[in-house]
Amino acid sequence: MGIIAVAGGTGSVGQTIVEALVAHGKHNVLILTRKPHNPVNKLTYLAVDYGDVGATAKTLEAAEVDTIICAFGMESDAISEAQVKLIRAADMSGSTKRFVVSGYDMLFKEEHIPMIPTAKWALAATRAAEESSLEYTRVVNGLFLDYYGLPHWRSHLKPWVNAVNVAGKWAVLPGDGTSKMNFITSQDMARFVARLMDLSEWSPVSFIAGQTASFKDILQLAERARGERFSVKNESLEDLRNGRISFPEFEETGLESTGRSTEYIFAIFHFISGTGGYTISSDDILDTKFPDIKITTAAEVIESS
Numbered sequence: 001m002g003i004i005a006v007a008g009g010t011g012s013v014g015q016t017i018v019e020a021l022v023a024h025g026k027h028n029v030l031i032l033t034r035k036p037h038n039p040v041n042k043l044t045y046l047a048v049d050y051g052d053v054g055a056t057a058k059t060l061e062a063a064e065v066d067t068i069i070c071a072f073g074m075e076s077d078a079i080s081e082a083q084v085k086l087i088r089a090a091d092m093s094g095s096t097k098r099f100v101v102s103g104y105d106m107l108f109k110e111e112h113i114p115m116i117p118t119a120k121w122a123l124a125a126t127r128a129a130e131e132s133s134l135e136y137t138r139v140v141n142g143l144f145l146d147y148y149g150l151p152h153w154r155s156h157l158k159p160w161v162n163a164v165n166v167a168g169k170w171a172v173l174p175g176d177g178t179s180k181m182n183f184i185t186s187q188d189m190a191r192f193v194a195r196l197m198d199l200s201e202w203s204p205v206s207f208i209a210g211q212t213a214s215f216k217d218i219l220q221l222a223e224r225a226r227g228e229r230f231s232v233k234n235e236s237l238e239d240l241r242n243g244r245i246s247f248p249e250f251e252e253t254g255l256e257s258t259g260r261s262t263e264y265i266f267a268i269f270h271f272i273s274g275t276g277g278y279t280i281s282s283d284d285i286l287d288t289k290f291p292d293i294k295i296t297t298a299a300e301v302i303e304s305s
Contacts, residue, residue, distance in 0.1 A: 003095075004197060005046060005065040007032040007072060007086055012156040013104050013186060014071035018043070020190035027197055030063060032086075050082040050089075057092035064095045067197060070102040070125075075255055080121035084128045091132035098202070101125045103138040104189060106278050107205060115268045117258045126204075137196070141189045141208040142182030142278045145298050148218060149305035157186055159251050163215040163270060166222045166302060170231040172246050174274025177216035177234065181278035184210030185296045192286045192293060199289070207285045211297055215273070218298055225302045240271035 004021060008014040009031035021029045022043075030046045031037075037045035046063055048056045060068075068090050072079050083102055090096040103122060112119035122138070129136035146155035148166050164171040171177075192208050223230055233246045243264035250262045272278070287295070 002066045002197065003028045003030065003064050004067045004069060005030040005032050005060065005063070007068060007070045007083075008102065009033075009071065011071060011073050012158060013073070013190075015156045016186045016190040017069060017071055017193050020187070020194040021197070024191075024194040024197075027067075030065065032068075048089075050085050053085050053089045053092065056086065056089035060089060060093040061095045065090075065093065066095055067098040067100070068096060069100040069193065071104070072102045074102060074118050074121045076258070077121075080124055083121075083125050087125065087128040087132055087134070087136075091134055097135060099129060099132075099134045099136045100193070100196070101129055101136055101138045104141055104186075106142065106272070107138075107140045107280075112272065112277070115272065116265070117255060117260070130204075135202055137202040137204060137206045139189070139193060139196075139206050139208065140280065141184050141192075142210060142280060143184075143273070144189070145183045145185045145211075145296065145301045148222065148298065149301040152305040153301055155186055160253075161247065161251060161266070162218075163273070164218045164222050164230070165249075166226065166305070168249070169222075169226060169228065170233075170248060171215070171219045171222075172233045172235050172270070173215050173219070174235055174240055174270045175237050177219065177274075178214045179274045179276060179279075180212055180214050181273055181276075182208075182210050182212055182280045183218075183298055184208055185301060188293065188296055192290060195290045195293070196286065203284060205282075207280050207282045209280050209285045209287045210295055212279075213298055218302075221299050221302050225305075235267075235270065237271060237274055240267045240274065243267045245270060 004027045009018045036047045108119040108122040146157045147160045245267035253265045
């Protein structure tokens with residue numbers, strides 16, 4: 001039984017992963033926090049200063065942490081730097097051997113850096129992990145289905161619109177809306193992450209295929225569940241690439257501090273979605289390693305909400 005520390009374990013994705021680890025029951029779980037925190041529901045919190053690499057390394061070693069799962073919400077250069085320093089601290093710790101880089105998203109590439117800030121942060125963390133002696137992996141799972149069931153679907157995720165707004169009965173599809181991508185609930189993703197801890201070897205990227213579908217498929221499921229047609233706009237890929245999208249309303253993304261408008265961020269996200277960015281093409285997927293994990297479908301999320 002190993003000791004796993006979850007950085008960002010009080011955040012939306014982090015909480016979900018912590019719950020899955022506890023339910024799995026094979027490892028001791030700690031939550032890394034910036035400030036001291038009293039135990040809650042028998043969970044132990046470990047206060048660290050991410051800016052002090054040496055002190056963090058000593059804290060990890062004293063707690064005998066062998067694996068770190070980072071689940072920071074990547075929204076700024078400062079958070080990105082905190083993850084890079086945590087990787088360095090883990091590398092210095094005599095007990096820590098493994099590191100899950102914060103991701104739970106798409107496989108970002110160099111070509112995405114000019115488009116969206118999360119790409120720069122993802123690649124910075126990967127470089128830091130590559131330069132370390134740690135065994136590391138990044139979880140790539142496509143898009144979360146939870147958003148189509150909020151606020152009724154049980155989830156720690158904050159509201160976000162992936163092309164189809166089920167509650168508002170509208171959709172803005174990239175191109176013709178038929179580009180395929182991969183979807184999974186945050187709960188199922190977290191169950192795979194918990195099982196990933198049991199593997200003796202990791203690949204640099206851990207793919208989760210979940211369900212393959214298009215935004216048009218999601219729209220049809222939503223219209224069937226709501227019993228009426230939605231207001232639908234097909235946005236050209238050119239307009240999306242130029243930062244324009246016809247959403248009637250927007251949710252704050254948390255990325256506005258980078259100097260990009262909310263409209264621009266959603267437009268680029270949908271451009272990437274409509275051009276295959278969220279399609280998992282690898283055959284080396286966790287789904288085949290853990291076939292007993294039953295995947296929740298888009299229909300189940302939408303129809304139960």
